[in-house]
Amino acid sequence: MTITKVTSHISPNEHLIFERSQTGRIGYRLPALDVDEVELNIPAEFRREDDLEGMPEVSEVDVIRHFVRMSTWNYSIDIGMYPLGSCTMKYNSRLNERVARIAGFANLHPLTDEQDAQGALQVIYELQQHLAEITGLPGISLQPAAGAHGEMTGIMIIRAFLDARDGAAASHRRTMLIPDSAHGTNPASAHLSGFSVKTIRSTAEGLTDLDHLRELCAHGEVAGLMLTNPNTLGLFERNIKQICEIVHEAGGLVYMDGANMNALVGVARPGDMGVDVIHLNLHKTFSTPHGGGGPGCGPCCCTKELEPFLPVPRIVKSGDSSYRLDFNQPKSIGRVKAFFGNYGMMLRALSYTLTHGNDGLREATEAAVLNARYVAAGLVETYDKPFAGSPMHEVVFTDKKQSRKGVHTLDIAKRLIDYGFHPMTIYFPLIVQGAMLIEPTESVGRQELDQFVEAMKSIAVEAVENPELVLNAPHNTRIGRLDEATAARKPVLRWKPENS
Amino acid sequence: MLEAIGLGSAEELFDSIPQDLRLQRPLNTPAALSEIELLDRFEQMGARNAGARRISFLGGGAYSHYIPTIVDHILSRSEFFTAYTPYQPEISQGTLQTIFEFQTLVCQLTGMDVANASMYDGSTALAEAVLMAERVTKRSKVVASTAGHPQYLEVVRTYVQHAGIHLDLVEFDEKTGQSSHALAEAIDDTTAALVVQSPNFFGCVEDLAALADAAHAKGALLVVAITEAMSLGLLKSPGACGADIVVAEGQSFGVPLSFGGPYVGLFATRDKYARQIPGRLVGEAYDKQGRRGFVLTLATREQHIRREKATSNICTNEGLIALAATVYLETMGRRGVQEVAQQCAKKAAFTARAISKLNGYSLPFSGPYFNEFVVRAPGNAVDLLARLGKEKGIEGGIALSRLMPDRPNDFLVCVTETNSREQIDALVEGLATV
Numbered sequence: 001m002t003i004t005k006v007t008s009h010i011s012p013n014e015h016l017i018f019e020r021s022q023t024g025r026i027g028y029r030l031p032a033l034d035v036d037e038v039e040l041n042i043p044a045e046f047r048r049e050d051d052l053e054g055m056p057e058v059s060e061v062d063v064i065r066h067f068v069r070m071s072t073w074n075y076s077i078d079i080g081m082y083p084l085g086s087c088t089m090k091y092n093s094r095l096n097e098r099v100a101r102i103a104g105f106a107n108l109h110p111l112t113d114e115q116d117a118q119g120a121l122q123v124i125y126e127l128q129q130h131l132a133e134i135t136g137l138p139g140i141s142l143q144p145a146a147g148a149h150g151e152m153t154g155i156m157i158i159r160a161f162l163d164a165r166d167g168a169a170a171s172h173r174r175t176m177l178i179p180d181s182a183h184g185t186n187p188a189s190a191h192l193s194g195f196s197v198k199t200i201r202s203t204a205e206g207l208t209d210l211d212h213l214r215e216l217c218a219h220g221e222v223a224g225l226m227l228t229n230p231n232t233l234g235l236f237e238r239n240i241k242q243i244c245e246i247v248h249e250a251g252g253l254v255y256m257d258g259a260n261m262n263a264l265v266g267v268a269r270p271g272d273m274g275v276d277v278i279h280l281n282l283h284k285t286f287s288t289p290h291g292g293g294g295p296g297c298g299p300c301c302c303t304k305e306l307e308p309f310l311p312v313p314r315i316v317k318s319g320d321s322s323y324r325l326d327f328n329q330p331k332s333i334g335r336v337k338a339f340f341g342n343y344g345m346m347l348r349a350l351s352y353t354l355t356h357g358n359d360g361l362r363e364a365t366e367a368a369v370l371n372a373r374y375v376a377a378g379l380v381e382t383y384d385k386p387f388a389g390s391p392m393h394e395v396v397f398t399d400k401k402q403s404r405k406g407v408h409t410l411d412i413a414k415r416l417i418d419y420g421f422h423p424m425t426i427y428f429p430l431i432v433q434g435a436m437l438i439e440p441t442e443s444v445g446r447q448e449l450d451q452f453v454e455a456m457k458s459i460a461v462e463a464v465e466n467p468e469l470v471l472n473a474p475h476n477t478r479i480g481r482l483d484e485a486t487a488a489r490k491p492v493l494r495w496k497p498e499n500s
Numbered sequence: 501m502l503e504a505i506g507l508g509s510a511e512e513l514f515d516s517i518p519q520d521l522r523l524q525r526p527l528n529t530p531a532a533l534s535e536i537e538l539l540d541r542f543e544q545m546g547a548r549n550a551g552a553r554r555i556s557f558l559g560g561g562a563y564s565h566y567i568p569t570i571v572d573h574i575l576s577r578s579e580f581f582t583a584y585t586p587y588q589p590e591i592s593q594g595t596l597q598t599i600f601e602f603q604t605l606v607c608q609l610t611g612m613d614v615a616n617a618s619m620y621d622g623s624t625a626l627a628e629a630v631l632m633a634e635r636v637t638k639r640s641k642v643v644a645s646t647a648g649h650p651q652y653l654e655v656v657r658t659y660v661q662h663a664g665i666h667l668d669l670v671e672f673d674e675k676t677g678q679s680s681h682a683l684a685e686a687i688d689d690t691t692a693a694l695v696v697q698s699p700n701f702f703g704c705v706e707d708l709a710a711l712a713d714a715a716h717a718k719g720a721l722l723v724v725a726i727t728e729a730m731s732l733g734l735l736k737s738p739g740a741c742g743a744d745i746v747v748a749e750g751q752s753f754g755v756p757l758s759f760g761g762p763y764v765g766l767f768a769t770r771d772k773y774a775r776q777i778p779g780r781l782v783g784e785a786y787d788k789q790g791r792r793g794f795v796l797t798l799a800t801r802e803q804h805i806r807r808e809k810a811t812s813n814i815c816t817n818e819g820l821i822a823l824a825a826t827v828y829l830e831t832m833g834r835r836g837v838q839e840v841a842q843q844c845a846k847k848a849a850f851t852a853r854a855i856s857k858l859n860g861y862s863l864p865f866s867g868p869y870f871n872e873f874v875v876r877a878p879g880n881a882v883d884l885l886a887r888l889g890k891e892k893g894i895e896g897g898i899a900l901s902r903l904m905p906d907r908p909n910d911f912l913v914c915v916t917e918t919n920s921r922e923q924i925d926a927l928v929e930g931l932a933t934v
Contacts, residue, residue: 017601017830028568028836033843034921035850042845042868046705048736048838054608055834063831064570067598071579074594078578084587092582095535100758101572104546109558110760111898112551116889119548120759130529145620145761146816148803159662188803188813194662197808236516266527268517283816291820292595293585293617293780295762311658334658338561338623338651338749339760351542357532369513370501377505390516414590423588428804446501477590480787487785487797491774493614494604 012478014069017056018495027060054497073478074292075422081444081452083375085394085425085437086183086232088262088284090368095355096288096348105347110339114324121323124315124340127350131299134361135261135278136271139307141314142299143341147259150279150298151189151226156333157277157302157309158224158253159193164309164331166251173251175221179208181233181429186226186257195223202431206233206387208243217250228257229270232429232437234372234391236263244274253277258301261285262441263369263393266362270301277302286349297345311336367442368393371449375438378453382460386432394439396432407463407470409434414481415462415473419455555923556895557851559872559914560701560903561622561649561727562760563752565840566918568831571754571824581820589785589795595819596794599782602826609732609829609837610746611739612768617780618822619765619814622749623652626695626725627659628767628778628812629745633693633721635776635811636744640665642693643686643720645679647672647700649727650903656695665692677704677865677874684714691720693745698724698738699731702865702912703848703872712742721745728752729766730916731870733841745769754828755821764821775801778812843917844871847924851915854928861931864910872914874900877931881911884934892930894923 058066075082082089100106108120128140144150155176162170176195178186180202187197198216201209208227216222225247229237237243244254256270256278262285264270270278282288282297290296300310312332313325356364369392376385376395384400399409413423413436425437440449462470474480507513514522533541546552556564575581579594586592586599599617606615619625630642642660644653646669653669660667673680679696687694694715698706708724715722724738726748738746750764751757769777775798783797803810832840848871856863860878877884881899888896897911915924 014597016597016604018604026833026835027831028833030566030836030839030843030917031920033846035847035924037846038849038853040845040849040868042705042735042870045709046707046736046868047734048732048740050611050737050740052608052733052834052838055605055837056830057833057835058830060568060570060831063827064574066830067574067580067594067827068577070594070597071574071577072594073591073597074579074583075588075591076579077582082584084584087584089584095538097576097581098539099542102542102546104543104549104552106552106756106758107564108549108552108759109556109564109757109895110562111558111560111902112549112759112895113886113889115886116551116554116895117549117759119545122545122548133528145624145818146814148813148815149620149624152813156658156662183815184802184804184807184810185813185815187808188806188810191808191810192659192662192813194664236514238516238518241518241521266523267514268521268523272523273521281816289581289820290584290816291581291818292583292592292598292823293819294816295620295818295821296816297762334661335651335654336624336658337655337761338621338649341760342620342762343759344756344762347542351538354530354533354538354541355535358527358529360532361527361529366510366513370505370510373505373507373513374501392516413588417588417591422584422591474590478593479590479791479793480789482589482785482787482793482795484785484795484797487783487795488799491781491797492784493600493774493781493797494607495600 011069011072014066016495017058017066020062021056021058023057025057025059027058027063080420081440081448082422083424083438083440085439086259087425088439088441090287090441091443092287092289096351099351100344100347118323121315123347123350125317125323127346130353131280131301134265135301136269137278137301138304139302139310140299141310142346143311143337144298144300145337145342146294146296147279147281147298148185148189149336150300151185151257152192153300153311153336154255154277154279155189155193157306158255160309160333161306162223173221173223176223177216177225179227180431181231182226182228183257183259190226205389206235207237210239213243213246217246222250222252224252224255226255226257228260230260230263230392233387233396234394235387235389236392240273259284260393263365265365267365277306282345282349286352288345288348295342295345297342309333364442371440371442371444374449375440375453379456382457394437397436398432399434402460402463403434405463405467407467409436411470411473412459415459415470416455417474418476421452421455551895554889554893554895555926557897557913557915557927558895560898560912561749562757563728563914563916564757564918565730565752565916567754570831571827574827575820575824580823586796589793593793596782598823598826600794602822603782605826605829606766606768610768611737612746613771614774615766615768616777617782618817619767619779620818621761621763621765622725622727622747623655625747625765625767626652627656629723629747630656630660630693630695631663632745632776632778633723634665636773637692637721639690639692641668641690642695643668643670643683643691644695645670645672645683647679647702648697648725649701652725676867677702678706678867687715687718687720689718691718693721693723695723699728699870699872702874703869704865704867705735705870708738708741708743728870730841730844733837734845750825753825755824762818762821764818764825776811779814779817840917847919848873848915851924855931858932871916872912874910875913877909877911879909881909885911887934888930891934894927894930896927
């Protein structure tokens with residue numbers, strides 16, 4: 001007997017929960033109210049009248065199936081290599097997840113008296129110590145919630161330092177220098193701190209143009225420099241010490257975007273290079289999960305000199321080995337977030353640091369760089385590699401060779417999906433036309449790297465022999481390429497009932 | 501592999517880093533721990549948090565609510581928690597459709613037209629709302645009530661300090677615990693926004709409709725902040741009261757306390773301001789065969805395209821926590837959210853009445869409240885609460901003097917559906933005897 005397939009399984013067609021809703025269905029039960037009814041003092045005009053119409057009414061199994069079905073439409077690290085350059089998609093240890101769920105932390109209220117939260121404060125303090133050692137920068141705040149938030153914090157610290165140092169004269173020092181290869185968050189964060197942005201050119205080698213830096217510094221209004229190192233082309237700025245000296249001589253400070261710190265842990269320290277302040281992404285370098293777009297944690301690490309400007313409260317250790325909150329920091333830029341930041345991420349990052357150990361942290365860095373080098377070597381004959389230098393943890397290629405046949409970076413990325421890989425970062429950095437930024441991380445082995453290289457080579461062949469195949473990719477996903485232009489022109493940003 | 505790329509040792513991988521910049525010693529961090537040792541260490545540290553084991557009546561921006569078991573199960577699916585921001589829509593539809601549902605739920609609860617994919621938390625969402633109000637109105641003064649959460653106001657102050665925005669704080673009404681008449685009077689033709697929290701830091705519900713009228717009369721926006729989002733299950737939505745921007749802390753919706761984070765900021769506004777909203781937005785889109793999907797949209801507002809002219813610097817937001825809130829809201833649903841809110845309010849009213857009958861205790865504010873209220877103790881609240889914790893194992897509230905030095909005897913009590921009658925009786929009994 002043969003079975004005739006009549007329809008695809010329901011899972012690809014899961015509707016919005018609002019479309020599944022059935023009046024009267026519920027998926028929860030609360031205990032009966034166990035107090036005497038006391039009249040509420042909330043006047044009728046302050047109460048809801050809409051009975052929350054439109055909100056879903058579904059059962060527990062409806063919810064479970066809804067999300068499990070939708071989850072199958074996602075690619076994730078646990079499925080395979082996720083080589084998003086600059087995003088650092090590395091394995092998220094389940095042990096770290098377990099640590100974050102320990103009741104003594106998960107059930108702890110942030111306004112608990114510090115005496116009754118000593119273990120929680122100890123975690124913050126110890127992680128601060130480890131990050132200080134790893135970056136070579138002793139002043140740490142774990143309060144920022146993500147990389148861009150840490151950037152904003154760092155730049156506000158620079159501003160506060162300059163204002164304190166130069167007084168009224170600081171008002172002439174409002175220019176932040178940012179390389180043309182930088183993350184978009186850099187200029188946006190500088191703007192939030194009241195700085196105007198001047199762009200530094202990159203050299204043909206892909207490094208910061210020292211002559212241009214000197215020229216810009218000569219104008220005399222420079223508050224500082226925001227530099228990613230290794231930069232977004234995956235290249236180590238080997239002149240970093242000189243760069244810092246030039247900026248310091250001009251009276252400015254150096255902020256390092258630590259998004260690529262996973263290329264340096266255990267190998268080199270920003271504090272030893274002359275950098276004044278840096279942010280880290282615990283959700284990149286320290287493997288806390290990205291969660292489909294957060295939460296992150298963006299610690300800000302700075303020199304002793306800048307430490308008084310860090311956000312309050314500081315978490316410090318007293319003489320009697322107890323931990324306490326220090327609010328008495330008159331020079332502080334203030335608070336950047338309620339409570340202490342994304343604490344659950346700190347637990348995971350401390351767990352990562354302790355399970356790797358000092359040698360394991362360095363080994364992870366070595367493996368990340370080795371993997372990127374391996375991919376670089378594997379693809380250099382097939383794809384245009386615009387910069388000759390040896391990459392660190394990520395490598396940039398372009399579509400120059402393939403675009404002659406009308407196949408562009410976007411098409412190559414979409415075709416890669418058919419081969420079972422998540423695409424690399426595309427069209428970033430902006431200075432590289434048709435950029436494909438590949439970061440394998442340490443979480444993939446040689447076998448998978450070989451498969452990736454083979455897939456990329458195969459796509460290059462297809463681009464010549466059967467370009468239509470690439471141009472119409474992906475072919476095996478639940479939906480095809482979506483019309484993003486129409487979506488932006490006539491945005492539909494929420495569900496509404498049909499009769500409304 | 502080193503051989504395959506022509507290197508002799510791992511050290512050569514770092515040849516592009518000048519020798520004098522390389523760390524010549526091992527990191528001075530601990531050696532690796534096994535799983536057994538690691539868990540033991542963290543369990544021990546966790547055990548040093550006595551506060552996590554006690555019966556709790558703490559609120560003030562973070563709330564103990566019941567979390568259905570399935571929330572953590574969904575969050576723990578690899579496909580959600582080990583995915584990145586959904587930049588490739590064809591293989592990210594799970595995340596994208598979830599965010600679209602999240603945006604819809606936030607609109608339904610707040611009574612607004614459009615909501616974003618999340619902010620870091622309530623406090624930073626409020627700061628971003630203030631910056632947005634300045635962009636929309638091109639005005640530079642912001643009027644706010646001191647009855648807002650002190651930490652939220654501190655975050656706003658940090659964010660606006662270099663934005664040329666003047667923050668005008670107006671004292672709340674000592675009788676009602678609500679914002680005073682002076683608040684409306686402080687609004688003038690240069691005011692970008694009136695910022696008010698409701699329920700406010702003292703738990704009191706504000707008259708949002710009247711405040712909206714006062715703001716709109718001068719061409720200012722009304723920005724409403726909410727720290728206890730569960731109140732939306734009972735209280736009239738800010739949208740229905742005329743708010744222009746609504747921000748909230750979403751922690752109440754299925755997110756553990758976790759010592760203050762990660763939580764999730766909700767951000768909603770009117771359709772006409774959609775292009776001024778900070779952060780990510782997900783919208784509906786169709787492929788060539790007419791199949792519905794979802795994409796990140798209106799990205800021209802964002803930093804990766806607009807750089808210093810972007811509406812915000814935010815990139816990573818709180819995706820997974822927004823998922824938690826979505827699972828929570830869909831599981832509890834239309835009925836559950838209202839039932840939880842009702843229980844919170846009723847239990848709080850019962851508790852407040854019982855405490856107010858105790859000798860020496862009073863409720864200093866007369867304004868309506870949801871599930872938090874201020875109690876005035878016969879003596880120093882810090883000492884009283886410390887004794888209550890130590891002797892009775894009860895976290896009885898937040899001493900206001902920790903955030904507002906001039907209120908030594910006042911403390912803030914929060915009651916939720918998780919506080920049983922037995923716990924409430926123990927609190928009342930404890931306050932009477934310690």
